[in-house]
Amino acid sequence: MIIEIDNILVSEDILTEEFCCDLDACKGICCVEGDAGAPVTLNEIGGIESALDDVWDDMSASAQAVVDKQGVAYTDRDGDLVTSIVGGKDCVFTCYQDGCCLCALERAYRDGRTAFCKPISCALYPIREKRLSNGMTALNYNRWDVCRDAVRKGRELHLPVYKFLREPLTRRFGDDFYQKLSAAADMLAAGKDK
Secondary structure: EEEEEOEEEEEEEEHHHOOOOOOOHHHHHHHOOOOOOOOHHHHHHHHHHHHHHHHHHHOOOHHHHHHHHHEEEEEEOOOOEEEOEEEOOEEEOEEEOOOOEEHHHHHHHHHHOOOOOOHHHHHHOEEEEEEEOOOEEEEEEEOOOHHHHHHHHEEEEHOOOHHHHHHHHHHHHOOHHHHHHHEEEHHHHHHOOO
């Protein structure tokens, strides 16, 4: 089922499936696996470029070389702008600490070194946003086997995807949208309890 809120089509799975990242279990593998970088907008590329000096020393030498050669982003085979990657795998902004892959951009943001956090596509994961030809936006729950620990933890905590992602959903679409999303989830749950 699809729910429409303010010209945004929301997959029911976002309201009903449970998810909570478990960095201790997955070690941040989502920043390494895959065949392309994280989707970014032109505005985000500007934000990333403005934060580059603040994260440069946190990046690997090979990531620095990629950025020097092609910049912080490229157009992938599907025609989408994505963050640059190293060796066909790691996002250039991955950094490692205690065996975990972390985002250098997010770490700099949390340390107060930059105003840019990370691409909204990363913050919203496992939600994927797609702009439709009719001007509407679709939000879908993306299932990926590397996130099985997050699904397990989400089920243990009984934490729906939309609640886990409250902050990035609010940052991207606003508090009014999030309140309507919560109300839709409540109505959906009430209907299933009958």
